[in-house]
Ligand SMILES: *[C@@H]1O[C@H](CO)[C@@H](O)[C@H](O)[C@H]1NC(C)=O
């Protein structure tokens with residue numbers, strides 16, 4: 001495995017410091033009969049050295065909020081008393097690196113979201129002991145954890161669970177653990193979903209050592225922190241890169257500043273990284289579709305060069321539990337990069353509006369601010385950060401045609417007005433922009449929906465121009 005930029009001594013320091021904050025954190029009261037993930041402290045860790053202590057929790061619709069320990073022994077004769085039903089598919093949740101040895105607080109939420117969506121067995125892999133403190137040591141553990149999980153899967157397989165009925169959901173480093181389980185079963189596992197699969201020490205790794213499309217019959221991944229904790233390369237059949245896969249809306253811009261100022265608030269540093277998990281949980285609730293558009297790069301996507309899902313026969317892949325993410329072509333393409341824009345809060349869904357602009361040749365460069373508004377402002381309390389702020393488009397002297405994909409919280413049919421402002425108030429800027437046409441349409445295109453267009457407008461410097469659309473949404 002290629003050892004990359006991460007410095008172990010830095011992580012030890014981080015671990016030592018954060019363990020001071022660990023005591024009492026993330027502890028919630030619980031009934032004695034319910035099992036929970038382990039937690040460990042720095043002291044315990046030092047006394048025990050690296051002990052994996054992998055254990056499993058089981059949740060089903062019968063006990064959605066009260067996990068049971070799921071022992072190997074309970075598999076000896078019959079599974080029924082445990083509540084595990086071999087006729088149902090099984091979701092396996094694998095958490096990732098735990099810097100401070102605390103139990104991941106999101107596990108129950110994810111298990112619940114999975115159970116609400118489908119009547120399944122949810123098995124939670126608890127490897128908090130092996131996953132805590134020094135990242136480089138944890139990375140040494142992950143294959144051993146995968147090996148232990150494979151023993152459990154083998155036993156369940158003997159009891160009648162088909163390999164294709166298993167769906168692993170791995171978060172961060174957990175995605176690579178799931179990937180290695182997949183490798184051990186020669187890709188016969190049904191599905192692996194990687195939620196921002198870990199990047200440090202994995203990006204340059206051989207596909208044998210990291211999650212890749214050969215690890216399961218279908219592998220999907222969501223990328224939200226590709227420039228830091230996450231991996232930047234596609235690792236599945238489909239790879240959703242949210243907002244380009246690096247910086248998420250509503251998360252701190254400057255990593256350096258966020259570490260210095262908010263370091264004790266661990267979650268803040270991980271905002272981008274954990275966004276994949278939160279978006280996935282939201283997608284499971286099915287309140288709105290998170291649809292990815294295939295494109296070779298984020299830049300091309302933003303420039304409106306990729307506007308449909310022709311490669312998939314027209315149906316765009318969605319985040320969530322649909323088989324093969326909704327792809328019906330066969331064979332499913334590999335390492336397909338998909339792009340989508342999201343809002344900063346649940347349910348995160350954003351519409352993609354394609355703006356097409358044609359101007360008369362300019363003598364000087366210019367800047368045009370485009371704002372789309374929705375009539376019923378009152379109903380829009382979710383993800384309105386793109387509302388009203390406008391999108392700045394740089395206009396150059398050498399081109400007259402512009403395309404851009406903009407996020408918008410509401411569908412095209414609800415857009416009630418478009419506003420253009422010539423914001424080039426500084427020197428050497430075009431005084432008046434003659435817009436031959438400006439059109440907005442939705443990406444991917446909806447059937448029977450014509451673009452909204454306005455032709456022949458002069459937009460003077462400083463003064464705003466706006467136009468109201470009269471339209472209704474067909475249900
Ligand atoms: C197991 O699942 C199957 C299929 O969903 C169902 O028909 C059966 O009743 C379940 N068995 C038990 C004991 O719940």
Ligand SMILES: CC(=O)N[C@H]1CO[C@H](CO)[C@@H](O)[C@@H]1O
Nearest residue numbers: 022023024025026027039040
């Ligand atoms: C840090 C922390 O959460 N410690 C808890 C770990 O779990 C034991 C019992 O399982 C608790 O007693 C600790 O308080």
